[in-house]
Amino acid sequence: MAFPKMADKVVETDVLVMGGGVGGCPAAAKAAEHGLNVTLVEKSKPERAGNCAPGMDEIGPFTRDGVTALDLVKHDKEGGQYLDPNVLYKIYDSSLWALEELERFGVTMRWDDGEYYWIPWFLGNDAKNWLRVHWLNAKPEMAAAVRKRGVNVLERTMVVDLLTDKDRVAGATTVNTRTGEFTVIKAKAVVIAAGKFLRHYDPVTPVTWKYKMAYEFFPEASSGDGHAVAYRAGADLTGMEMIRTSDVRDALVMRGGNFAHNDGIFGKVFTWKGEEVSRAPGGPLDYLELARKGMEPLYLSLEHLPDDFQKRIEAHYVDERFLGLKIAEERGFNPRTHRYQKRFTPSNRNHATGIDVDENLKGSLQGVYAIGDCAYSGGIGCAGAAIAGLVVGDNIHRYVSAAGEPALDEAQLESQKRIALAPLAVKDGTEPMELECAIRFICGEYAGMFRSEGRLREGLNRLGSLRREFLPGLMAKNPHYLMRCLEVRNIMDMAELHLQASLARKETRGEYVRLDCPERDPSLDTRRICQRTEKGKAVLESREVPELKPEYAREKK
Amino acid sequence: MSSTPVKIDYRRCNGCQRCYDLCPSDIYIWDEEIKMPRVAYIEECRFCGICWMECPKRAIDITYPAAFW
Numbered sequence: 081m082a083f084p085k086m087a088d089k090v091v092e093t094d095v096l097v098m099g100g101g102v103g104g105c106p107a108a109a110k111a112a113e114h115g116l117n118v119t120l121v122e123k124s125k126p127e128r129a130g131n132c133a134p135g136m137d138e139i140g141p142f143t144r145d146g147v148t149a150l151d152l153v154k155h156d157k158e159g160g161q162y163l164d165p166n167v168l169y170k171i172y173d174s175s176l177w178a179l180e181e182l183e184r185f186g187v188t189m190r191w192d193d194g195e196y197y198w199i200p201w202f203l204g205n206d207a208k209n210w211l212r213v214h215w216l217n218a219k220p221e222m223a224a225a226v227r228k229r230g231v232n233v234l235e236r237t238m239v240v241d242l243l244t245d246k247d248r249v250a251g252a253t254t255v256n257t258r259t260g261e262f263t264v265i266k267a268k269a270v271v272i273a274a275g276k277f278l279r280h281y282d283p284v285t286p287v288t289w290k291y292k293m294a295y296e297f298f299p300e301a302s303s304g305d306g307h308a309v310a311y312r313a314g315a316d317l318t319g320m321e322m323i324r325t326s327d328v329r330d331a332l333v334m335r336g337g338n339f340a341h342n343d344g345i346f347g348k349v350f351t352w353k354g355e356e357v358s359r360a361p362g363g364p365l366d367y368l369e370l371a372r373k374g375m376e377p378l379y380l381s382l383e384h385l386p387d388d389f390q391k392r393i394e395a396h397y398v399d400e401r402f403l404g405l406k407i408a409e410e411r412g413f414n415p416r417t418h419r420y421q422k423r424f425t426p427s428n429r430n431h432a433t434g435i436d437v438d439e440n441l442k443g444s445l446q447g448v449y450a451i452g453d454c455a456y457s458g459g460i461g462c463a464g465a466a467i468a469g470l471v472v473g474d475n476i477h478r479y480v481s482a483a484g485e486p487a488l489d490e491a492q493l494e495s496q497k498r499i500a501l502a503p504l505a506v507k508d509g510t511e512p513m514e515l516e517c518a519i520r521f522i523c524g525e526y527a528g529m530f531r532s533e534g535r536l537r538e539g540l541n542r543l544g545s546l547r548r549e550f551l552p553g554l555m556a557k558n559p560h561y562l563m564r565c566l567e568v569r570n571i572m573d574m575a576e577l578h579l580q581a582s583l584a585r586k587e588t589r590g591e592y593v594r595l596d597c598p599e600r601d602p603s604l605d606t607r608r609i610c611q612r613t614e615k616g617k618a619v620l621e622s623r624e625v626p627e628l629k630p631e632y633a634r635e636k637k
Numbered sequence: 638m639s640s641t642p643v644k645i646d647y648r649r650c651n652g653c654q655r656c657y658d659l660c661p662s663d664i665y666i667w668d669e670e671i672k673m674p675r676v677a678y679i680e681e682c683r684f685c686g687i688c689w690m691e692c693p694k695r696a697i698d699i700t701y702p703a704a705f706w
Binding site for chain 1: 642658659660661662663677678679680681682683684685686687689690691699700701702704705706
């Protein structure tokens with residue numbers, strides 16, 4: 081066979097896990113426990129990779145204290161999302177099992193006194209079904225579980241594209257982001273756990289100058305790599321029009337998780353004149369209305385909270401963003417006396433956008449599974465990712481044992497290698513960050529929080545010309561920049577899908593705003609927008625959201 | 638205020654490679670000559686603080702640049 085000659089290295093494995101974050105690690109460790117040969121590919125290093133790399137302060141929700149999986153599914157549906165309720169049910173129903181599994185993997189789940197620290201959440205009752213965790217070292221703990229179980233970990237390695245064998249997945253090609261080594265991974269199944277897609281928008285605090293990666297969460301896990309490779313391989317994506325918002329100016333260090341809701345005590349919102357806003361703005365339109373009345377900036381205040389609670393906020397800082405505490409101190413920012421400026425921007429976690437999956441987290445391309453923020457699965461942030469990862473890891477051996485060896489297609493390998501390494505040969509081309517910023521500008525200007533048909537069409541035209549003129553001329557001075565070039569390729573593809581899906585959803589609901597279609601369209605209550613490629617052509621279609629299965633709809637006692 | 642937000646104190650650094658090894662944004666490169674890390678891609682730093690909290694010698698300091706002040 082000629083393909084080993086084409087590759088610097090060839091790896092054969094049962095399961096390839098793409099992404100070593102809080103979803104990928106449990107998935108890899110659990111699959112390995114079932115005796116599978118597992119390879120985990122991570123752009124950085126699983127010890128500190130993904131969106132909870134420096135830590136996490138709270139996870140959930142869990143089914144406890146009178147709250148059932150059905151309650152949680154109903155709650156999520158009210159949020160105006162179009163998630164498959166059966167996938168959600170599966171994730172929530174597995175939450176307590178996942179908690180035990182994570183603990184068995186050596187992940188710290190309990191508080192200092194050896195007990196779980198349950199805190200209330202937004203369900204409108206006093207149920208304590210959210211878990212306050214000291215996750216400062218959760219990632220090193222998860223990575224240790226992965227390595228202990230013999231998973232083959234490829235660090236500093238980026239997936240270029242998936243390999244396919246007719247209608248099934250056959251593995252992936254990768255490049256090392258420090259050496260440029262091109263590796264072919266032949267795999268029976270691929271678990272995509274590559275995080276959300278957000279780099280088509282500027283960070284929370286957009287800076288026109290230097291630090292263009294200062295996102296609230298991790299830019300490496302926000303370039304939509306998982307979305308893009310799945311899409312290009314023919315898998316369905318869903319909900320690409322959606323974005324979630326962040327509402328604090330300083331979200332880079334001062335996270336929602338550091339605020340008051342954790343322990344069931346809420347902050348207050350004030351106008352710049354110090355008048356309390358009776359109803360905190362719940363979404364972009366509320367915010368726009370307050371802005372029109374000249375009431376902004378708005379501020380979130382924690383001043384009224386008792387001293388004991390202020391100390392708890394500091395502990396939150398340490399568990400999720402240790403550096404945040406230091407920076408706040410240096411800037412003289414004291415939550416006891418200062419107010420957080422609110423500012424609505426596209427940002428934050430995005431778990432209602434991504435690879436379409438069924439309740440077993442299987443994508444539409446055979447052998448592909450997707451978990452966490454890159455999957456259209458719901459479940460919230462790290463808890464959703466970890467639970468889904470464990471569910472996949474626990475069941476994937478069934479697929480693998482029935483799946484035969486995939487065949488590798490030499491022409492496919494050759495074309496992927498050409499695409500992967502091309503930027504290294506370009507001289508006097510475009511730097512990846514320049515093109516990425518151009519894409520972000522177009523998305524911000526022509527889509528953003530407040531969309532309309534004309535703007536979206538103009539945005540698509542401009543993106544199209546950028547793609548034609550500049551994508552082929554991307555230049556990488558070294559393998560590090562090669563990674564950025566490949567990220568930009570993914571961002572370009574997914575930004576186009578984002579605009580196309582926004583054109584197709586002609587309504588306003590929740591955080592999704594079309595200024596030219598200000599009403600909610602009830603006929604879209606149960607429909608979602610799916611996008612895929614078919615023989616190289618983009619296909620967009622609206623599909624029915626499945627109903628909750630009757631066996632799930634019955635309340636469990 | 639200095640305009641360099643990530644500073645390595647080379648008198649303290651013991652060359653353990655933890656920062657180079659763990660930085661999710663890959664902003665460090667390894668300088669074989671001095672056997673110590675260098676910040677090569679500061680514009681890609683997102684101020685997560687991982688190098689700062691992982692450094693066993695407290696040789697790294699991170700401060701906020703003007704852009705985020």
